[in-house]
Amino acid sequence: QSALTQPASVSGSPGQSITISCTGASSDVGGYNYVSWYQQHPGKAPKLMIFDVSNRPSGVSDRFSGSKSGNTASLTISGLQAEDEADYYCSSYTSSNTYVFGTGTKVTVL
Amino acid sequence: QVQLVQSGAEVKMPGASVKVSCKASGHTFINYYMNWVRQAPGQGLEWMGIIDPSGGSTRSAQKFQGRVTMTRDTSTSTVYMELNSLRSEDTAVYYCARDGRGENWFDPWGQGTLVTVSS
Numbered sequence: 001q002s003a004l005t006q007p008a009s010v011s012g013s014p015g016q017s018i019t020i021s022c023t024g025a026s027s028d029v030g031g032y033n034y035v036s037w038y039q040q041h042p043g044k045a046p047k048l049m050i051f052d053v054s055n056r057p058s059g060v061s062d063r064f065s066g067s068k069s070g071n072t073a074s075l076t077i078s079g080l081q082a083e084d085e086a087d088y089y090c091s092s093y094t095s096s097n098t099y100v101f102g103t104g105t106k107v108t109v110l
Numbered sequence: 111q112v113q114l115v116q117s118g119a120e121v122k123m124p125g126a127s128v129k130v131s132c133k134a135s136g137h138t139f140i141n142y143y144m145n146w147v148r149q150a151p152g153q154g155l156e157w158m159g160i161i162d163p164s165g166g167s168t169r170s171a172q173k174f175q176g177r178v179t180m181t182r183d184t185s186t187s188t189v190y191m192e193l194n195s196l197r198s199e200d201t202a203v204y205y206c207a208r209d210g211r212g213e214n215w216f217d218p219w220g221q222g223t224l225v226t227v228s229s
Contacts, residue, residue, distance in 0.1 A: 001172070032214075034214035034215075036214070045218075045220065045221055045222055046155065046219055048216065048218075051213070051217075089154060089155050091216070093214040098169070098171055098172075099145070101154060101155040101156065104154040104155070
């Protein structure tokens with residue numbers, strides 16, 4: 001199972017919106033609404049930000065939103081803040097009854 | 111609150127085995143699956159496998175089949191991940207992460223356990 005494809009880096013100024021893509025195949029992202037997104041600060045464990053494509057867990061800012069079209073899922077961060085600077089990973093359930101993560105995206109707040 | 115506490119860092123020789131533990135608290139242990147995810151230095155996340163603490167059934171990524179063993183102890187609400195035939199490429203932080211039955215996401219995560227494979 002190959003990793004889902006994410007851009008290596010995305011940057012934006014405070015207050016701007018950015019979008020991170022996560023591209024897979026019909027056997028994972030495109031076949032199920034089981035895409036989740038994780039934020040990871042350096043030296044820390046990942047934190048769930050979005051589940052089931054577009055749902056936010058309790059306590060996660062509504063500046064974070066998710067969507068999906070075909071084999072590509074997206075995470076949008078609006079009103080970018082300094083604290084959003086981190087690595088972001090997508091994950092998807094697969095037709096092999098396993099999970100696969102994305103390659104990861106480093107978000108930089110300029 | 112739900113908490114996953116992992117065992118401490120390990121240093122192993124190539125060819126050896128390592129066993130990492132993950133103790134759960136704050137939820138009914140047998141009601142949630144537990145996953146293992148690893149992250150090599152400077153690299154991304156890699157899903158390794160999952161265990162159902164209720165019956166002990168497991169499944170793993172093809173890459174680790176035959177080399178990883180996941181077990182649980184319901185009396186202490188602890189799951190274990192043992193990786194054998196270690197090589198330098200197995201140097202990584204290993205995380206446990208909970209997911210609910212019928213859910214397909216990971217929350218929360220343990221604090222991570224650094225396993226270093228070096229001669």
